[in-house]
Amino acid sequence: MTARQTPLYETHVKYGGKIVEFGGWLLPVQYAGIIDEHKVVREKAGLFDVSHMGEVLVKGTDALAFLQKLVTNDVSRMADTQVQYTPMCYPDGGTVDDLLIYRRSQDEYFLVINAANIEKDWNWMKENSAGFNVELTNLSDETAELALQGPLAETILSKLTDTPLDNLRYYWFIPELKVAGKTVMISRTGYTGEDGFEIYCRPGDAAQLWEAVMEAGKPYGLMPAGLGCRDTLRFEAALPLYGHELSATITPIEAGVGKFVSLDKGEFNGRAVLAGRKQTGPIRKIAGFILTGRGIPRADYPVLSEGRRIGTVTTGSYAPTLDKNIGLALVEAEYAKIGQHFDVEIRGKNVPAEVIAKPFYHR
Structure with missing residues (x-):
């Protein structure tokens, strides 16, 4: 199987990105160097291409009931435009994946899943949707994603939109706004341990958005950032990476993310095993x-x-x-x-x- 390119592949080459294969995708591991990029994200801001991530839309009158069975966190606690982190488990308590859920309404949710797990997750969701009135749409190929991360992220992104960002709280999102003239969805989320935003757009708009963000960030020392520092940043913040701290053989309880396992919400995949692990200790x-x-x-x-x-x-x-x-x-x-x-x-x-x-x- 040949490795895939994101819509920003040519942009990475232009910016001097050192391209490697990661989870079936050709992505930049670094530009200026991992340590320089790491430090600029901690002190100023860095821009990442995370278009390889997967996206699934869940719609229907049973959308909430379906997600409550599918994942370990309590999706019923979410308000519209809120984002939630959750593991998704097998019946034996092992982890299928960890993901973000964006609630658009009680009947519509946007899920962001790990790139290497798209096919596996998609099949697992389809299998688990039997008996629920839900419609699943795999939007992975129709969605590009940029992550602007670091203490100056809000200052930089504010230059490109008329929508005020200062009152967008951590783990909330704006479903539709204009950034650099393009219609996007943004959330105050990230995977670096810093403040920042994730920008979801049409693949055809990704390159222009990248250039606009880089231009707006020039006075603030913004740098493009690769997979190398994304890993060192998330690791310093002790955020789990699927395939390392979480896997089919590692439960969320063992991984230290047991607070995202809600035992009081009713039945869900893996509940019995996870309840036992919580009670006795892993x-x-x-x-x-x-x-x-x-x-x-x-x-x-x-x-x-x-x-x-x-x-x-x-x-x-x-x-x-x-x-x-x-x-x-x-x-x-x-x-x-x-x-x-x-x-x-x-x-x-x-x-x-x-x-x-x-x-x-x-x-």
Whole structure:
């Protein structure tokens, strides 16, 4: 299967993006460099192409009932124009995906799913929709998405729209507005641990919007940002990445996102298993750690205690904001307590590490 291009592929080439394949897509891993891009998002603002993400529209009189069965969070608590983060689980409690739900009305919701999971999620949703009066539409190919992230994001985006943005709260959205003359939907959301906006548009408008945002951001030090710093930014904020901290074999309870599992809303996929895990406490947990020896931890490295394997690194990296080598690891629950010590095996050597609080970074 050949890798796909987003509508901004040529733009990335023009801006000097170093293109890599990610989840079946050709995307920029970096432009100026991962650390420079990371720091500019923390201090000013960065612009990301996230058009590879998937989008599904759920409409119908049973839309709410269907979503309540499908996901772990309580969708009935949402108001119109609110956004909600939620895991979506299998009956055994393992995670199908984690996603964002945008409520347009009680009968209409817009879902944003992970790029690598589009086909799997789509099939799972179709299968689960049996018996519900809902219509599902896969809008992934008809939707492009830019993410403007960083403390100056509002200042920059305000230059391109007459719609006031200062009263748009975190995890709320504006269904339709003009940005740089194009009709878009924006939400105050992101995946970096910073303030910011996600801009949904028609694929044909993406390149012009990118250029308009870059131009508006010039006086503020805006830089294009790639997948590399998107990962280091989300990781410092301890936001889970599907396939690492969440997967078909890792429940939301183990991943530390149990607060998005609402047991009091009635029946949903995985409820029985997740209720049991919440009650007894999970036998494995995602722990944040810092290396006290030399080396950089990477995903899939073994975690050991007195030579016995107790878990696996799920994400590890040098953290530019903290200037430390840190990681997340799925370990036996007793080793996940703050102050615990274990070793990470890095290229055949056991490097000592200590469990620390997460998120590693707060804005």
